[in-house]
Amino acid sequence: MSTQSPQRPESPGLRMGRPFGIPVYVSPTWLIVAAFITYTFQPMVAMELPDRDTLVTYLVAFVFAVFLYVSVLLHELAHCVVARYFGLPVKRITLYLLGGVSEIEREPETPAREFSVAFAGPLLSLGLAAVGFFASDLFPVGTIPHVLVWQLWISNLIVGVFNMLPGLPLDGGRMLRAGVWKLTRDSGKGTLAAAWFGRGLAVVLVLYALAAPAMTGQGTSWSLLLWSVLLASFIWIGASQSLRVARVRARMPQLQARALARRAIPVTPEVPLAEALRRREQAQAGAMVVVDHEGDPIAIVNEAAVTATPEQRRPWVTVGSLARTLEPSLVLPADLSGEALIDAMRGAPSGEYLLVERDGGGVYGVLVTADVNRVFSGV
Structure with missing residues (x-):
């Protein structure tokens, strides 16, 4: 296949x-x-x-x-x-x-x-x-x-x-998807049509294997039944995965870095975590960016590491020890959206990204991967 x-x-x-x-x-x-x-x-x-x-x-x-x-x-x-x-x-x-x-x-x-x-x-x-x-x-x-x-x-x-055969994930399904895409100018509709055809093919394969003995007048061919079930499972799973992909793509317009960004407060590396959290709560912010003494961002505090730190240790742990150094790939334009945003995140997997304005206007906020995942929850 x-x-x-x-x-x-x-x-x-x-x-x-x-x-x-x-x-x-x-x-x-x-x-x-x-x-x-x-x-x-x-x-x-x-x-x-x-x-x-x-x-x-x-x-x-x-x-x-x-x-x-x-x-x-x-x-x-x-x-x-x-x-x-x-x-x-x-x-x-x-x-x-x-x-x-x-x-x-x-x-x-x-x-x-x-x-x-x-x-x-x-x-x-x-x-x-x-x-x-x-x-x-x-x-x-x-x-x-x-x-x-x-x-x-x-x-x-x-x-x-x-x-x-016209059903995803087979090549014929992709050809059908291309045809529907051409007619409707909507690739999502093409995927939905080809995926449901794929599910139909999977059902037909199993039904044919079960009905073959009656049609031919011969006994059950266990090898035919085994291959039919294997192929039907492959097609059904592939078609179902394509349906999930279509639902994900349908939510792409909601994926805008600027809309999902959390307001961030600047903290220097030596600030205790407890104090940094107090400042974040007071400012009603959702993230913390580590800055040097000149105010330039140098790292992002990892939210998972903050959550994993017991409350009694937070006065003794500095935010710098829970932060990831800002590599160039972790700094993204705030106007990214859709697949461009997903591609940027896929290229540098991280829990948090610093969003900045393209025109040099400074830090806009912090994009947290968990917030992006919530857009697709339930898909």
């Missing part, structure tokens, strides 16, 4: 290389599906290669599993190459249990670019399927190369067609 995600764990697995400068990782979960593919594919290999012993057929089945994931890697690389052509940063590709994920760190700016990035993967898979279809005739039937090439073109056809 193919999807695109902006955030994944920092240790995704074993690093395999950097094609086109894009790091590629293989998750340990790949071994699970490789073993499963080898086990389920071996009987078909044995039928196609009746003169080969069991060990050879298992090796051929395993080689097929490896080749299949190479096809998935090429599918993901197609997404990433087109994304980078449009100037979108690509963090990495991870191959995992159900396929691959391209970690593109920013959304395309237009519906046309969204469609192009999404369509690149299925287009390459269908192209590989076409090449494999014609190449399979080059090898005699009943040989190992013929078995591998024939199965690979079938697999790439399935990957290409399946990924074009």
